[in-house]
Amino acid sequence: xxxxxxxxxxxxxxxxxxxxxxxxxxxxxxxxxxxxxxxxxxxxxxxxxxxxxxxxxxxxxxxxxxxxxxxxxxxxxxxx
Numbered sequence: 001x002x003x004x005x006x007x008x009x010x011x012x013x014x015x016x017x018x019x020x021x022x023x024x025x026x027x028x029x030x031x032x033x034x035x036x037x038x039x040x041x042x043x044x045x046x047x048x049x050x051x052x053x054x055x056x057x058x059x060x061x062x063x064x065x066x067x068x069x070x071x072x073x074x075x076x077x078x079x080x
Contacts, residue, residue, distance in 0.1 A: 005058070005059040006059065008055050008059055009055060009056050009059035009060070011055075012051075012052035012053070012055040012056050012059075013052070013056060015052050016046070016047070016050060016052045016053065016056075019046050019050070020043055020046065023039060023042045023043055023046065024039065024043075026039075027039040027042075
């Protein structure tokens with residue numbers, strides 16, 4: 001992996017982590033009823049729609065648009 005790709009991947013990962021932390025913090029605020037399902041799907045949406053995920057995948061030599069391996073609940077083209 002080229003130095004530029006490595007840096008871009010690290011920066012993209014850092015942005016994704018920050019966005020996920022913000023979502024979790026929003027859902028765990030004192031006095032607010034936690035909606036785990038809504039929080040989960042917000043995180044999934046961030047991971048599916050984020051340009052940063054494409055940057056990470058490309059830096060790792062993966063397809064920037066892949067969705068993952070099929071599971072009993074997901075056909076590989078969606079999250080279930």
